[in-house]
Amino acid sequence: xxxxxxxxxxxxxxxxxxxxxxxxxxxxxxxxxxxxxxxxxxxxxxxxxxxxxxxxxxxxxxxxxxxxxxxxxxxxxxxxxxxxxxxxxxxxxxxxxxxxxxxxxxxxxxxxxxxxxxxxxxxxxxxxxxxxxxxxxxxxxxxxxxxxxxxxxxxxxxxxxxxxxxxxxxxxxxxxxxxxxxxxxxxxxxxxxxxxxxxxxxxxxxxxxxxxxxxxxxxxxxxxxxxxxxxxxxxxxxxxxxxx
Numbered sequence: 001x002x003x004x005x006x007x008x009x010x011x012x013x014x015x016x017x018x019x020x021x022x023x024x025x026x027x028x029x030x031x032x033x034x035x036x037x038x039x040x041x042x043x044x045x046x047x048x049x050x051x052x053x054x055x056x057x058x059x060x061x062x063x064x065x066x067x068x069x070x071x072x073x074x075x076x077x078x079x080x081x082x083x084x085x086x087x088x089x090x091x092x093x094x095x096x097x098x099x100x101x102x103x104x105x106x107x108x109x110x111x112x113x114x115x116x117x118x119x120x121x122x123x124x125x126x127x128x129x130x131x132x133x134x135x136x137x138x139x140x141x142x143x144x145x146x147x148x149x150x151x152x153x154x155x156x157x158x159x160x161x162x163x164x165x166x167x168x169x170x171x172x173x174x175x176x177x178x179x180x181x182x183x184x185x186x187x188x189x190x191x192x193x194x195x196x197x198x199x200x201x202x203x204x205x206x207x208x209x210x211x212x213x214x215x216x217x218x219x220x221x222x223x224x225x226x227x228x229x230x231x232x233x234x235x236x237x238x239x240x241x242x243x244x
Contacts, residue, residue: 007031010079012039014179018209056106066113073121077107077128082144082185096143103147123220124167128155138237168223170215175230178202199242200233
């Protein structure tokens with residue numbers, strides 16, 4: 001195929017949307033998937049891509065999505081998220097199930113389904129957007145940090161399993177990025193979500209998209225294994241220099 005093809009999950013907003021736009025700028029035909037189909041449909045029209053409804057927690061949805069993608073060079077596993085901020089003693093098991101199904105099993109479903117096509121491309125690339133929560137723990141965040149640790153470990157394991165195959169794997173672990181992430185975590189509480197970024201200059205979705213674009217533009221022999229990126233105002237989870 002003359003046109004290289006990319007798949008971006010969770011593309012209805014934030015990092016996923018910005019990444020789809022960036023890859024389209026670089027000449028990729030981008031398949032954009034998300035549960036909010038109206039949003040990805042609008043995005044696909046703007047960037048000349050293809051929109052397909054995608055719920056990574058559904059085996060049937062993932063199968064329909066991946067069957068529609070006949071060729072893929074780049075897969076960006078971006079779908080994920082957090083729910084709640086409770087200590088273990090008050091853990092909401094439904095929130096935990098959602099986080100594990102979305103971040104871990106969802107990433108596995110999409111990656112497993114598209115892996116033969118990525119290998120067949122002759123120069124495949126899998127980019128998994130994890131988090132600094134995949135590298136650290138923090139109080140009240142055990143549901144999300146455990147899911148992100150698991151997602152990252154699966155990705156890193158695949159790096160070894162695919163050694164010798166024409167597929168590169170890059171994990172991007174962002175710190176505080178101002179998107180709809182906190183709005184989802186706090187069940188639509190806009191005031192609580194805004195406080196997460198209060199007094200700092202957070203990263204933006206475009207910052208992460210630029211990194212994905214850079215990774216995708218490297219020659220086939222270059223594998224950027226893990227990229228950790230945080231705002232200057234952040235040292236780690238919960239460690240910020242906030243201005244009053």
